[in-house]
Amino acid sequence: MPKSIRSPLNIAIHPATPERWQDLEKLFGERGACVGCWCMFWRLPRKKWEEGKGAANKRALKKIVSGGDHPPGILAYVKGEPIAWCAVAPRAVYPALGRSRVLKPVDDKPVWSVSCLFVLKAYRRQGVSVRMLEAAAAFARSNGASIVEGYPVEPSSERLPDPFIWTGVASAFRKAGFKEVARRSATRPIMRRVTRRCGKPPPG
Numbered sequence: 001m002p003k004s005i006r007s008p009l010n011i012a013i014h015p016a017t018p019e020r021w022q023d024l025e026k027l028f029g030e031r032g033a034c035v036g037c038w039c040m041f042w043r044l045p046r047k048k049w050e051e052g053k054g055a056a057n058k059r060a061l062k063k064i065v066s067g068g069d070h071p072p073g074i075l076a077y078v079k080g081e082p083i084a085w086c087a088v089a090p091r092a093v094y095p096a097l098g099r100s101r102v103l104k105p106v107d108d109k110p111v112w113s114v115s116c117l118f119v120l121k122a123y124r125r126q127g128v129s130v131r132m133l134e135a136a137a138a139f140a141r142s143n144g145a146s147i148v149e150g151y152p153v154e155p156s157s158e159r160l161p162d163p164f165i166w167t168g169v170a171s172a173f174r175k176a177g178f179k180e181v182a183r184r185s186a187t188r189p190i191m192r193r194v195t196r197r198c199g200k201p202p203p204g
Contacts, residue, residue, distance in 0.1 A: 009078070009128070010079070011077065013075070013132070013135040014074065014075055014077070015075075016085070018066045021062060021065050021066065023075055024065065024085065025062075027082040027085055028085070032053075032057060032058055034166060035053060036052075036053030037053070038057035039072070039115075039118075040060050040061055041115075041116075042095075042096045042113075042115045043096070044096070045095075045096070072089050073086050073087040073136075074086050074132065074136060076119075078123070083119065083122075084128050085116070085119075086114060086118075086136045087114065087116040087117075088148065089112060090113070091105070091110075091112065091113040097113065103151050103188065103190065106149075106181055106190055109146075110147070111145070112143075112145040112148045112149065115151070115167065117166065117167065117168040119132075129168055129169070129172040130172050130175045133150070133172060133176035133178070136148065137176070137177070137193050137195055145195055147195065148178075149191070149192050150167070150168060150173050151167045151191075152167055152172070153165045153170065153187055154170040154186070155169060173191045174191075177193050179192060
C-alpha cells in the first residue's frame with residue numbers, strides 16, 4: 001500500500017482502512033455526501049440504492065470498509081481533518097457501470113475504476129481532485145492494477161452545479177495523466193491512465 005502522499009497544500013492521503021471509518025463518516029456528513037448515497041450508487045441495483053438512501057447505504061459502505069480485503073478508496077486530510085474522498089476499485093465491484101449505455105466497457109482489459117470524487121466545499125477548485133486522482137492511480141497500481149479508468153463530466157460552457165460532477169471533471173483527469181479512450185456522449189468521456197505494462201508484476 002502506498003505511503004501517505006503530501007502536496008504543497010499539505011494534503012496527506014491514506015487508504016480508507018477500517019480504523020478510518022469515522023473520518024469517512026465525518027466527511028460525508030448526514031447527507032452521505034449527496035442525497036444519502038454513501039458512495040453506493042455504482043455498487044447496487046438502482047432500486048436497492050434508492051430504497052437504501054441514508055442509513056441502509058451507510059451500513060453497506062461501512063461493511064465494505066470494515067471487510068478488510070481492499071480499502072474501497074482513499075481519503076485526503078489537511079491538519080488531520082478529512083477533506084476529500086476518492087472511490088477506486090476493480091470495475092467488477094461496480095455492476096451498475098456495466099448497465100450504463102454510455103459507460104459500458106470499452107474492451108475486455110481488466111481495469112480499476114475511479115467512480116466518485118468528493119471534496120469538501122471549502123477545498124474545491126484548489127487542485128485537490130488532481131492530487132486525489134494521482135494518488136488513486138498509485139493506490140490501484142500498488143494493488144496490481146495495470147489500467148485505471150474514470151468517467152468524468154466534460155462540462156459545456158455553462159458551469160454545472162457541484163452535485164452533478166461527483167465523478168470528477170475531464171480537465172482534472174487530464175492533469176492527472178489520464179487519456180480519453182472513448183466517448184459515447186458529448187459530455188461523458190471515458191478516460192484511462194496506464195499504471196504499468198500488462199503482465200509486469202507489482203513492486204515488492
